[in-house]
Amino acid sequence: MIGALAALLVCQLAGEVAARALGLPVPGPVIGMVLLFAALMLRGREAPEDLTRTADGLLGNLGLLFVPAGVGVVIHLPVLARDWAPISLAVLAGTLAAIAATGRLAQWLLRRLA
Amino acid sequence: MTGLAEIWVYLAREPLAALTATLVAWVLALRLQHLLRGHPLANPVLLAVALLAGGLLAAGLDYRDYFQGAQFVHFLLGPATVALAVPLYRQWQVVRRSTAAALLAVAGGGILAAAAGVGIALALHAAPEVTASLAPRSVTTPVAMGIAERIGGLPSLTAAVVILSGIIGAALGPAVLNLARVRDWRARGLAIGTAAHGIGTARALSVNATAGAFSGLAMGLNAIATALLLPLLWRLAFG
Numbered sequence: 254m255i256g257a258l259a260a261l262l263v264c265q266l267a268g269e270v271a272a273r274a275l276g277l278p279v280p281g282p283v284i285g286m287v288l289l290f291a292a293l294m295l296r297g298r299e300a301p302e303d304l305t306r307t308a309d310g311l312l313g314n315l316g317l318l319f320v321p322a323g324v325g326v327v328i329h330l331p332v333l334a335r336d337w338a339p340i341s342l343a344v345l346a347g348t349l350a351a352i353a354a355t356g357r358l359a360q361w362l363l364r365r366l367a
Numbered sequence: 368m369t370g371l372a373e374i375w376v377y378l379a380r381e382p383l384a385a386l387t388a389t390l391v392a393w394v395l396a397l398r399l400q401h402l403l404r405g406h407p408l409a410n411p412v413l414l415a416v417a418l419l420a421g422g423l424l425a426a427g428l429d430y431r432d433y434f435q436g437a438q439f440v441h442f443l444l445g446p447a448t449v450a451l452a453v454p455l456y457r458q459w460q461v462v463r464r465s466t467a468a469a470l471l472a473v474a475g476g477g478i479l480a481a482a483a484g485v486g487i488a489l490a491l492h493a494a495p496e497v498t499a500s501l502a503p504r505s506v507t508t509p510v511a512m513g514i515a516e517r518i519g520g521l522p523s524l525t526a527a528v529v530i531l532s533g534i535i536g537a538a539l540g541p542a543v544l545n546l547a548r549v550r551d552w553r554a555r556g557l558a559i560g561t562a563a564h565g566i567g568t569a570r571a572l573s574v575n576a577t578a579g580a581f582s583g584l585a586m587g588l589n590a591i592a593t594a595l596l597l598p599l600l601w602r603l604a605f606g
Contacts (some may be wrong), residue, residue, distance in 0.1 A: 258446065261446040265445045268502050278595060282448035289449050293453075300456055300515055308453035309453075309516065311447040312451065315569035316412045317415070318443050320419065321437035324430065324434075325527060327420045328430050332418045338491050339501075340528060343485075343493075346487060347532075349535070351476055351558075352543050353547040354479050355473075355476025355479070355558040355562060356544045356590055359469070359558060362472050365468075
């Protein structure tokens with residue numbers, strides 16, 4: 254588990270350094286994800302069992318990791334109270350419309366291109 | 368014996384209390400979700416956030432003090448994002464055949480998600496900084512905050528609307544996809560990952576491995592595409 258965690262942190266660290274050194278607008282962890290994926294591809298075979306177990310453990314509780322930032326909503330109660338109509342409509346209707354449209358588009362593209 | 372006030376000072380200063388509260392709230396949220404038989408609105412992120420936010424407000428505690436402790440959980444978001452490479456690699460044989468479709472669908476969906484939010488905010492005369500905070504709402508929190516800063520939004524408000532969008536997408540997205548008759552697990556994953564980032568991906572991973580892999584892929588692609596394109600489009604439209 255510690256080896257796998259170290260591998261994840263090394264990828265994240267490399268991603269953070271690359272983002273800053275090259276002035277990329279993409280966050281470090283996303284670059285880290287690309288790096289780990291590239292490493293797995295280069296290695297071939299199945300992903301190491303240790304890494305698979307650690308990744309599944311983290312991703313199985315992915316929702317928990319958003320909780321601390323989500324509680325930050327309490328700071329914005331005044332703004333939310335003032336602009337509640339546009340914010341709730343944009344979040345609710347905007348997100349659901351995007352999901353429906355992306356789903357239809359993806360399904361259509363998958364039939365035509367794949 | 369130590370006085371109550373001193374115990375309170377200890378609890379407020381050390382990360383232990385906030386960390387414990389976060390994990391306990393999460394366990395309670397999972398129990399509640401189970402009790403409500405996995406009703407879509409019983410999303411564990413929503414329930415845990417409501418419990419903790421209610422607790423902070425009721426006790427008159429400062430969010431920054433809470434975050435001092437909870438940041439240890441928050442920190443794991445980084446390695447968890449990196450770990451998304453593992454399900455993607457495991458599903459690569461399936462994903463590889465649909466890369467072109469995935470790229471196009473995520474690009475189209477990402478632009479639409481941003482445009483829908485901005486359009487609604489403009490139509491309802493939201494304050495300009497609120498409109499700018501809503502634009503990057505569908506990408507993962509750290510990217511969204513960076514983009515908001517560059518286009519004149521409020522990064523911390525963006526974090527709040529990003530998480531709200533994720534919760535809405537995770538809770539109601541599957542029902543919307545059923546209504547839209549999107550039955551292909553690959554397309555369902557792409558839609559949820561594009562519009563509801565990591566929170567949607569968490570839900571997708573728990574429902575179907577293929578949907579989870581495509582959702583993680585869509586989340587990463589949309590983060591990259593939005594970070595590169597949105598500031599440029601914003602300058603063209605409102606510059």
